[in-house]
Amino acid sequence: MSSFGQVPLLNVFAMLDACAAGHTRVQTKHHYCIRFNGKTFPTLPRGEHGKANPGIQRGVIKKMARHLDIYDCAVGILGV
Amino acid sequence: MAWPLCFTYTRSVMGKGFLAHVAFCGRTLAVMETDGVWLHGVNPGAIAVGGGSLADAHKALHEALTKTLIDFAEAAATYDAFEAAVDAFYHETDADLQEWEEEVARIKDGRTAPPDGLRRCPDPELYVRVRAMRIEQLTPDDNPLSLRDATADDFGAAA
Numbered sequence: 151m152s153s154f155g156q157v158p159l160l161n162v163f164a165m166l167d168a169c170a171a172g173h174t175r176v177q178t179k180h181h182y183c184i185r186f187n188g189k190t191f192p193t194l195p196r197g198e199h200g201k202a203n204p205g206i207q208r209g210v211i212k213k214m215a216r217h218l219d220i221y222d223c224a225v226g227i228l229g230v
Numbered sequence: 231m232a233w234p235l236c237f238t239y240t241r242s243v244m245g246k247g248f249l250a251h252v253a254f255c256g257r258t259l260a261v262m263e264t265d266g267v268w269l270h271g272v273n274p275g276a277i278a279v280g281g282g283s284l285a286d287a288h289k290a291l292h293e294a295l296t297k298t299l300i301d302f303a304e305a306a307a308t309y310d311a312f313e314a315a316v317d318a319f320y321h322e323t324d325a326d327l328q329e330w331e332e333e334v335a336r337i338k339d340g341r342t343a344p345p346d347g348l349r350r351c352p353d354p355e356l357y358v359r360v361r362a363m364r365i366e367q368l369t370p371d372d373n374p375l376s377l378r379d380a381t382a383d384d385f386g387a388a389a
Contacts, residue, residue: 152263193277213270213326216326219324
């Protein structure tokens with residue numbers, strides 16, 4: 151599956167709720183900063199300005215899932 | 231196919247009552263896909279960008295790093311807090327580090343070739359440097375849209 155394909159942001163949040171229970175996410179000017187299990191991923195894009203549920207590229211989601219050590223769970227939910 | 235790359239990045243960033251200069255020599259793993267290239271960060275690890283070509287992905291990496299540093303500047307109440315955030319971001323890596331090292335070994339023993347057109351940076355000196363700046367230290371290169379963004383010289387094959 152291409153890393154350039156997109157997943158709606160709210161689906162990414164649902165995946166995080168399932169795979170990274172207890173994580174925190176803080177909205178910054180350009181990104182969401184996700185913290186879980188002692189790791190920080192500060193570069194989850196907020197997407198286009200004004201879009202409530204923008205698409206997030208699968209390549210970013212794959213990297214975030216590897217970085218936070220939740221890759222297998224993320225694949226199971228999002229198929230990334 | 232994946233290539234282990236090194237890159238340099240420099241940027242001046244304004245925060246709340248401070249001006250900082252940030253310089254990286256970082257590592258990234260370039261992964262070729264049928265519709266483009268993805269750069270998976272190693273140092274810093276928590277970043278990934280894609281582009282239609284290696285040059286496009288390189289430009290996207292610079293843009294993403296700049297946006298991330300601006301986020302850190304917005305969140306930091308002091309210069310010291312900003313410096314700590316940048317330092318932690320740069321050093322936090324993940325499993326892509328092992329893959330990067332394996333790809334370096336594959337190039338060094340001739341199993342794969344580095345990408346054409348990139349300078350070679352065998353055994354790159356990795357660093358992150360953050361320093362406070364005074365207004366008289368600024369130069370035109372510190373302008374946000376200067377031509378220092380993502381030039382070919384900033385990028386290299388790490389073997």
